[in-house]
Amino acid sequence: MGATAWLRRWVTTTNHKDIGLLYLFTALYFGMAGGALSLLIRVQLSVPNNNFLSAIYYDQAVTMHGLIMIFWFLSPLAVGFFNYLVPLQIGAKDLAFPRLNALSYWFFLSGGILAIASFFVPGGSAASGWTTYQPLSSPAFQPGPGPTLAYVGLLLLAVSVTLGSVNIITSILWMRAKGMGLTKLPMFTWFALFTTGAMLYAFPTLIAAFALNASDRIIGTSFFSSPAVLSIPGIDPSILWDDLFWFFGHPEVYIVLLPAFGVIADIIPSFTGRPLAGRNWILISTALVVLPLSFGVWMHHMFLTGIPVTLQDSFDISTEAISIPFGIIIIAFVLSLVRGRIQFKTPFLFVLGAVVLFIIGGLMGVFLSSPVLDRVFNGSYFVVSHFHYVMVGATIFGLFAAIYYWLPRMTGRMYNETLGRVHFLISFVGFNVLYAPMMLLSDMPRRIFTYPNTGDLGIVNEIATIGAFVFVLAQTLLAYNVVHTWFRGTPSGPNPWGSKDLEWTSDAEARTPAVSGEIAPRGGWIGQLSAATPSGGAGVVPVSAEGHAGHASIRPFALGVGVTLFFLGVPFYPSMGGIGTMVIGALVVFYTMISWARDDLRERFSVPDEGEERFPFAGLPKVKLGMWVFLSSEVILFGTLIAAYLYLREAVVGWPLASSIHNIPLGTANTIILLSSGFTMAMAVYSIKKGDQKALLLWLAATFVLGSVFMGIKLSEWSDLTSAGFSITSANPLYQLVASAYYFLVGLHGAHVTAGLIVMVYLMKKTLSGTYTKDSHGAIENFALYWAFVDIVWCFIFPLFYLL
Amino acid sequence: MKVRVLLSVWLYTILAVICEVYAAESISSVVTAASVVIIFALSQAAAVVLFYMDLREEPGSLILMVIIPIMFLAGLLISVVASLG
Numbered sequence: 001m002g003a004t005a006w007l008r009r010w011v012t013t014t015n016h017k018d019i020g021l022l023y024l025f026t027a028l029y030f031g032m033a034g035g036a037l038s039l040l041i042r043v044q045l046s047v048p049n050n051n052f053l054s055a056i057y058y059d060q061a062v063t064m065h066g067l068i069m070i071f072w073f074l075s076p077l078a079v080g081f082f083n084y085l086v087p088l089q090i091g092a093k094d095l096a097f098p099r100l101n102a103l104s105y106w107f108f109l110s111g112g113i114l115a116i117a118s119f120f121v122p123g124g125s126a127a128s129g130w131t132t133y134q135p136l137s138s139p140a141f142q143p144g145p146g147p148t149l150a151y152v153g154l155l156l157l158a159v160s161v162t163l164g165s166v167n168i169i170t171s172i173l174w175m176r177a178k179g180m181g182l183t184k185l186p187m188f189t190w191f192a193l194f195t196t197g198a199m200l201y202a203f204p205t206l207i208a209a210f211a212l213n214a215s216d217r218i219i220g221t222s223f224f225s226s227p228a229v230l231s232i233p234g235i236d237p238s239i240l241w242d243d244l245f246w247f248f249g250h251p252e253v254y255i256v257l258l259p260a261f262g263v264i265a266d267i268i269p270s271f272t273g274r275p276l277a278g279r280n281w282i283l284i285s286t287a288l289v290v291l292p293l294s295f296g297v298w299m300h301h302m303f304l305t306g307i308p309v310t311l312q313d314s315f316d317i318s319t320e321a322i323s324i325p326f327g328i329i330i331i332a333f334v335l336s337l338v339r340g341r342i343q344f345k346t347p348f349l350f351v352l353g354a355v356v357l358f359i360i361g362g363l364m365g366v367f368l369s370s371p372v373l374d375r376v377f378n379g380s381y382f383v384v385s386h387f388h389y390v391m392v393g394a395t396i397f398g399l400f401a402a403i404y405y406w407l408p409r410m411t412g413r414m415y416n417e418t419l420g421r422v423h424f425l426i427s428f429v430g431f432n433v434l435y436a437p438m439m440l441l442s443d444m445p446r447r448i449f450t451y452p453n454t455g456d457l458g459i460v461n462e463i464a465t466i467g468a469f470v471f472v473l474a475q476t477l478l479a480y481n482v483v484h485t486w487f488r489g490t491p492s493g494p495n496p497w498g499s500k501d502l503e504w505t506s507d508a509e510a511r512t513p514a515v516s517g518e519i520a521p522r523g524g525w526i527g528q529l530s531a532a533t534p535s536g537g538a539g540v541v542p543v544s545a546e547g548h549a550g551h552a553s554i555r556p557f558a559l560g561v562g563v564t565l566f567f568l569g570v571p572f573y574p575s576m577g578g579i580g581t582m583v584i585g586a587l588v589v590f591y592t593m594i595s596w597a598r599d600d601l602r603e604r605f606s607v608p609d610e611g612e613e614r615f616p617f618a619g620l621p622k623v624k625l626g627m628w629v630f631l632s633s634e635v636i637l638f639g640t641l642i643a644a645y646l647y648l649r650e651a652v653v654g655w656p657l658a659s660s661i662h663n664i665p666l667g668t669a670n671t672i673i674l675l676s677s678g679f680t681m682a683m684a685v686y687s688i689k690k691g692d693q694k695a696l697l698l699w700l701a702a703t704f705v706l707g708s709v710f711m712g713i714k715l716s717e718w719s720d721l722t723s724a725g726f727s728i729t730s731a732n733p734l735y736q737l738v739a740s741a742y743y744f745l746v747g748l749h750g751a752h753v754t755a756g757l758i759v760m761v762y763l764m765k766k767t768l769s770g771t772y773t774k775d776s777h778g779a780i781e782n783f784a785l786y787w788a789f790v791d792i793v794w795c796f797i798f799p800l801f802y803l804l
Numbered sequence: 805m806k807v808r809v810l811l812s813v814w815l816y817t818i819l820a821v822i823c824e825v826y827a828a829e830s831i832s833s834v835v836t837a838a839s840v841v842i843i844f845a846l847s848q849a850a851a852v853v854l855f856y857m858d859l860r861e862e863p864g865s866l867i868l869m870v871i872i873p874i875m876f877l878a879g880l881l882i883s884v885v886a887s888l889g
Contacts, residue, residue, distance in 0.1 A: 201872070201873055201876055205880075239887055239888075240884070243880075243883070243884045243887055244884075247880050295876045295879065295880075296879060299883065299887070302887070305887075306889070307886075307887045307889065308886065308887075308889050311883070311886055311887065616863055616864075616865035617863060617865055617866065618863070619862075619863060620862065620863065620866065625866075628866060628869060628870070629869070632869060632870060632872070632873045633873070635870075635873045635874060635877060636873050636876065636877060639873075639877035639880065639881070640877075640880065642881075643877075643880050643881045643884045643885075644884075646881065646884070646885055647884050647885060647887075647888065650885055650888055651888055658828075659829075664825065664829075668821060668822075668825050671821050672818050672821060675814065675817045675818060675821065675848075676814065676818075678814070678817070678852060678856055679810060679811070679813070679814035679817075679856075681856070682810045682813075682814075682855070682856045683807070683810060686807065686810060784856065784857070785857050788852050788853070788856040788857045789857075791817075791852055791856070792848075792849045792852050792853065795817075795845045795848040795849050795852070796845050796849070798821070798824075798845075799824050799828070799841040799842070799844075799845050803824055803825060803828035803841055804828060804834070804837070804838050804841060
């Protein structure tokens with residue numbers, strides 16, 4: 001394959017395995033970048049009073065190390081495995097929305113490039129810690145476009161994660177092969193579902209928080225830290241930031257951790273020769289306790305912010321409660337080893353390491369759930385040790401196990417076992433030498449670039465630094481082993497571990513010469529399916545040859561390029577260079593969207609619907625399910641912004657009456673217009689269900705007109721308001737805050753309406769060409785869901801901003 | 805679904821808007837006015853979800869999928885406001 005063909009293949013691919021590999025290798029690259037930053041941090045801290053890094057460079061290194069490791073390494077590494085393995089494990093040819101999958105990857109890559117590029121931009125990179133606390137992340141403390149670039153990169157990453165979650169959830173719920181009921185799903189796929197479910201509800205809050213922050217930094221709104229907002233008595237927006245960030249941030253811990261648990265649950269049976277003990281208990285504990293509680297413990301990160309004692313108590317209880325299901329899960333893992341014929345191969349060693357490190361980190365976490373003990377440990381290296389044991393130790397060791405375990409599936413070749421074991425041993429020793437000493441540093445504050453030469457601080461830090469170098473350098477063994485296996489490994493055979501899961505029996509795509517011929521279809525199904533159907537998989541539809549022909553598209557990549565350019569320009573707004581870059585990016589996005597729509601109109605890209613096991617969504621079309629999943633994330637996005645508005649409003653005494661700002665009759669009339677457009681859209685669906693194409697076109701046109709009138713009135717209203725002095729630069733600081741909230745939320749809603757209007761043009765064009773019929777009108781129904789959601793959001797915005 | 809159902813939902817949502825405006829302007833207690841207005845807003849949202857989005861005809865699992873984020877959101881709203889002290 002020539003270089004051009006090679007490049008074209010990777011740039012246009014929408015194949016889940018390709019995207020999975022892209023995620024895996026990109027995540028490992030970002031992991032190296034984050035690891036390099038960690039070495040800089042440890043060198044700086046190796047001796048007291050060191051000046052290897054200045055304070056600001058140290059802060060940047062710490063911040064970007066955290067952001068890169070969490071957002072561009074740990075989670076994406078898991079997402080890479082989700083991409084590669086979930087379709088194989090459920091017996092699907094691909095994920096539900098292949099182009100959306102590719103788009104998620106390019107957004108992820110774009111976000112990472114922008115974040116790392118921020119180091120080379122005036123102002124330097126973000127330096128306020130991965131929590132980006134306010135007001136530290138405000139322009140007052142971090143001026144310049146550099147930090148803004150890092151934050152918009154993170155925003156792009158969050159969008160990527162949300163899109164990816166919609167895709168994977170829909171795939172698991174809708175694309176399963178016949179016979180693959182929910183009770184038979186492999187554990188890794190179950191945990192992929194849990195993880196992406198948590199992502200779906202957590203990341204919109206991150207999007208909301210960073211969009212508000214970016215708005216403060218770029219446009220000059222006053223949510224968190226402008227001199228105006230800080231001059232208003234009674235308001236403390238830093239608490240608001242804590243609320244928003246940690247509502248996302250604590251579930252993020254489980255988002256990072258749960259994929260490793262899925263890996264562990266899949267790997268243990270392969271190396272013990274026994275089924276997983278307490279499989280149902282693990283699933284029930286995770287689904288019914290871990291996931292709901294993960295969204296109900298976040299305020300334990302805020303014990304020292306002055307929140308009411310009753311809140312502290314309730315979050316103390318919920319935090320301690322969440323350790324119970326984890327106890328059940330760990331006991332199930334340990335019981336699975338009892339009386340097993342254990343083979344101490346590399347993947348199993350890493351699994352064992354992950355479990356041990358999780359137990360250590362988890363026990364440390366129980367101390368931190370207590371408000372009293374938290375006063376001692378908060379902000380110290382004890383906390384650093386705790387979350388590295390949990391988030392890094394358990395997760396990384398689990399995901400390294402996944403690499404060794406599934407490498408033969410990906411390459412058809414076996415890795416070097418001796419090298420793998422040495423890698424485990426050095427990593428385990430290095431990790432503990434790095435983080436165990438930090439348990440002793442409960443009196444050393446974190447995020448400070450140096451420390452005095454008192455007590456044992458010097459020697460403990462020196463030992464930790466040695467551990468860091470051992471741990472990081474050990475990863476070169478992994479890199480060598482993977483590369484060597486890929487090109488020169490010995491053939492592994494189709495199922496080297498004797499696994500019972502489906503991915504080892506489905507056919508392998510002849511993707512690379514290394515794979516070709518190594519793994520052949522063996523017919524039928526084994527494992528959980530054959531256990532249920534001892535006759536050899538009767539009633540199960542085997543996956544046929546990979547159906548990826550014509551399954552390529554340049555559009556996701558092009559859209560990624562356009563969005564990257566746009567976001568690259570954003571931090572430099574309003575300079576000419578910034579605006580120019582944004583305009584070029586917007587043009588690329590616009591052109592690509594048109595081309596994407598044209599591809600669909602000409603049916604250049606089609607993915608056959610498949611999957612016969614759809615319980616409990618049997619009657620629902622695929623895209624409709626995807627739309628509902630997406631809208632549930634939108635509920636959180638708008639809900640978070642409304643929560644932020646309510647916080648600000650409650651905090652400020654003397655919030656102006658709506659009637660003193662807005663034209664109530666005009667706002668009421670406009671609300672009636674938008675609600676009427678909801679009715680006309682419902683009539684459009686009703687018409688096409690009856691097979692009346694002419695009526696469909698008329699109702700669509702009516703909806704378009706009403707939506708356009710709504711936007712027109714909205715713009716004229718904005719024009720009148722700004723003329724009257726109601727703007728984010730009002731002379732009165734309070735009005736700056738009120739205007740910021742109003743324009744941001746109403747503007748975001750307006751952006752949704754505008755996007756809907758654009759889609760409506762496309763739908764009308766397709767209606768004119770007679771595409772939609774009584775039996776085939778899914779796009780109309782799906783769009784109607786979106787439009788109704790836009791109506792619902794306005795049902796809350798109108799009273800909150802215009803009436804109360 | 806019959807046209808008259810859709811028409812009724814439309815009329816109800818508009819009527820609810822008018823009631824909201826009336827309540828906001830005529831009820832002097834801010835808390836009472838806010839409660840009445842929010843109840844109307846919730847009822848509008850419910851009507852749109854059930855009839856325009858046809859949720860009442862969808863499987864229970866989908867209804868659950870809609871309820872879960874709303875529950876999380878309720879927790880966020882309550883806790884955020886409560887964190888003011």
